[in-house]
Amino acid sequence: MSALNLIDGSETSLRRFLQTLPGVDQIGAQERAAMLGTRSIKTTSKKWAIDMAISMIDLTTLEGADTAGKIRSLCSKALRPDPQDASVPHVGAVCVYNDMVGIARKHLDSIGGQSIPVAAVATAFPSGRASRKVKLQDTKDAISLGATEIDMVIDRGAFLSGQLGEVFDEIRAIKEICSDKAHLKVILETGELVTLDNVRKASYLAMLAGADFIKTSTGKVTPAATAPVVLVMLEAVRDFFELSQIRIGVKPAGGIRTTKDAIKQLVLVKEIAGAEWLNPELFRIGASALLNDLLLQRMKLSTGRYSSANYVTVD
Amino acid sequence: MSLDIKKTYKLFIAGAFPRSESGRSYEIRDKKGNFIANPAQASRKDLRDAVLAARNAHSSWSSATAYNRGQILYRIAEIMEGRSEQFVAEIMAMESVSSKQAQVQVRQAIDTWVWYAGWSDKISTIAGSTNPVAGSFFNFTVAEPLGVVGIVAEEKSSLLGVVLGLAPVLAAGNCAVLLASQRRPLSAITLAECLATSDVPAGVVNILTGLSDELTPHLASHMEIDGLDLSGVDSKSAAALRISSVDNLKRVHSFSAEKSPERILSFMEYKTLWHPIGV
Numbered sequence: 001m002s003a004l005n006l007i008d009g010s011e012t013s014l015r016r017f018l019q020t021l022p023g024v025d026q027i028g029a030q031e032r033a034a035m036l037g038t039r040s041i042k043t044t045s046k047k048w049a050i051d052m053a054i055s056m057i058d059l060t061t062l063e064g065a066d067t068a069g070k071i072r073s074l075c076s077k078a079l080r081p082d083p084q085d086a087s088v089p090h091v092g093a094v095c096v097y098n099d100m101v102g103i104a105r106k107h108l109d110s111i112g113g114q115s116i117p118v119a120a121v122a123t124a125f126p127s128g129r130a131s132r133k134v135k136l137q138d139t140k141d142a143i144s145l146g147a148t149e150i151d152m153v154i155d156r157g158a159f160l161s162g163q164l165g166e167v168f169d170e171i172r173a174i175k176e177i178c179s180d181k182a183h184l185k186v187i188l189e190t191g192e193l194v195t196l197d198n199v200r201k202a203s204y205l206a207m208l209a210g211a212d213f214i215k216t217s218t219g220k221v222t223p224a225a226t227a228p229v230v231l232v233m234l235e236a237v238r239d240f241f242e243l244s245q246i247r248i249g250v251k252p253a254g255g256i257r258t259t260k261d262a263i264k265q266l267v268l269v270k271e272i273a274g275a276e277w278l279n280p281e282l283f284r285i286g287a288s289a290l291l292n293d294l295l296l297q298r299m300k301l302s303t304g305r306y307s308s309a310n311y312v313t314v315d
Numbered sequence: 316m317s318l319d320i321k322k323t324y325k326l327f328i329a330g331a332f333p334r335s336e337s338g339r340s341y342e343i344r345d346k347k348g349n350f351i352a353n354p355a356q357a358s359r360k361d362l363r364d365a366v367l368a369a370r371n372a373h374s375s376w377s378s379a380t381a382y383n384r385g386q387i388l389y390r391i392a393e394i395m396e397g398r399s400e401q402f403v404a405e406i407m408a409m410e411s412v413s414s415k416q417a418q419v420q421v422r423q424a425i426d427t428w429v430w431y432a433g434w435s436d437k438i439s440t441i442a443g444s445t446n447p448v449a450g451s452f453f454n455f456t457v458a459e460p461l462g463v464v465g466i467v468a469e470e471k472s473s474l475l476g477v478v479l480g481l482a483p484v485l486a487a488g489n490c491a492v493l494l495a496s497q498r499r500p501l502s503a504i505t506l507a508e509c510l511a512t513s514d515v516p517a518g519v520v521n522i523l524t525g526l527s528d529e530l531t532p533h534l535a536s537h538m539e540i541d542g543l544d545l546s547g548v549d550s551k552s553a554a555a556l557r558i559s560s561v562d563n564l565k566r567v568h569s570f571s572a573e574k575s576p577e578r579i580l581s582f583m584e585y586k587t588l589w590h591p592i593g594v
Contacts, residue, residue, distance in 0.1 A: 305533075305536035305537065305538060305562070306363055306366070306533065306538060306539065307538045307539075308537075308538035308539035308563070309370075309539070310538070310539075311538065
């Protein structure tokens with residue numbers, strides 16, 4: 001706890017704390033992530049990993065063209081990913097834009113999906129370019145419509161220009177609104193943070209300010225959830241647990257489309273953060289196309305023959 | 316003194332020439348037991364990748380105009396022409412035939428491309444129809460490509476067998492995953508090198524070399540494959556493959572080694588359209 005006591009929320013104390021963080025060995029991080037990505041996961045372990053990955057998905061649609069009908073079919077899929085196989089677990093959550101939260105919540109409740117939370121992206125997603133007042137209202141709206149998870153974006157402009165206090169205060173303010181009604185996931189948008197050092201700093205900043213989850217990306221910027229970035233964030237939550245005895249979750253999002261990608265993520269989680277994080281309460285994968293690939297691989301394992309995209313839904 | 320530089324025979328998947336993901340290769344020898352080459356021994360994962368590549372290539376290939384597809388088939392013939400010496404040498408090595416016989420085969424293979432190139436923009440006119448119906452509708456039947464076709468190439472004439480399998484499938488607008496003859500695979504890979512340089516889009520043709528018994532069951536059971544040409548499989552193995560291909564109602568055919576427009580139609584399906592008159 002000692003290190004954390006130094007932080008009183010002031011910019012100076014934040015800067016002093018973040019300066020004590022060691023720099024990231026970029027090549028080392030890339031090599032380690034690549035090395036862990038070569039691990040071969042087969043048969044029963046693969047089956048377990050596929051089901052675990054499905055239960056960790058934040059099934060997402062964040063398009064300007066989203067309609068109420070699309071949200072409802074997404075929710076149905078979240079509850080029963082494979083209509084022909086009831087043994088497939090439901091996904092971790094449904095993630096939609098603010099104004100679709102009510103529709104998603106209502107539909108999930110009506111089809112027996114009460115246990116599936118609805119996550120809303122908030123704070124002028126994806127750019128985060130709006131006044132504080134708008135961002136707070138955005139969050140309040142989502143919660144009042146029934147969102148129990150808030151995915152907020154940090155102000156990358158402020159972070160990159162060194163206004164750490166500004167970023168910190170904003171996360172604090174959103175956290176206050178969420179209080180015990182909603183989990184707060186803080187999107188760092190690592191594709192815009194330039195260096196892994198910045199990813200580490202932003203991770204700590206978010207965790208210190210009260211994030212329940214740190215999330216890589218909005219999915220609107222590439223690169224998104226690359227393995228080295230996820231590795232650095234997993235190290236951050238592991239080390240933060242040492243300091244504070246609080247377990248913060250991690251959510252990679254964007255660019256995870258295949259079962260192989262998802263299993264690589266799970267290997268990272270197990271090897272870097274530890275087995276405690278292999279659980280939808282502490283690790284989520286933001287994705288949409290990934291679910292179909294997981295289902296196809298699951299069919300392959302259960303039938304022995306390669307399946308086809310004709311046998312999963314078109315989203 | 317000059318040193319012979321041996322060629323590495325690799326697979327052809329999605330327009331690239333990878334080795335097998337399994338890292339395996341196997342030896343092929345001629346009748347007298349002399350070593351010829353070490354082609355790649357594809358695994359079921361290579362097959363999976365090939366099928367995926369074919370599926371991804373299908374929408375653009377099937378929507379290209381039939382004229383354009385025909386031009387590309389002509390182009391393959393042109394490119395093969397320039398490589399004929401290499402084809403002849405490989406056929407002589409694998410089939411232990413005279414240079415004359417090998418040349419005849421190469422000639423026939425090139426002609427086969429030209430023959431099917433001509434069919435490409437004519438087949439739908441001949442197979443399609445305008446149907447008389449009792450109502451104010453136009454009623455058309457048109458032949459459309461099936462999708463992804465798996466081919467086990469006939470191996471008696473190793474190059475001709477491959478071309479007789481591929482050309483009608485491509486002329487129809489399908490994408491192909493071809494399993495080359497286990498004993499005589501070299502012509503297929505050299506043909507792939509021609510395909511790669513003759514405007515055939517990546518993934519439209521994928522060619523695997525390897526053990527027939529290992530790969531054909533996966534070819535037959537793969538749900539992404541819509542049609543199967545089993546010309547290169549003996550009747551006993553074909554029976555088992557037919558059974559495992561019923562799950563997604565694959566069209567399964569086996570052809571004699573001849574050119575025929577029927578081969579094109581075998582991997583097309585008919586769509587009937589009702590179009591209101593006067594709207």
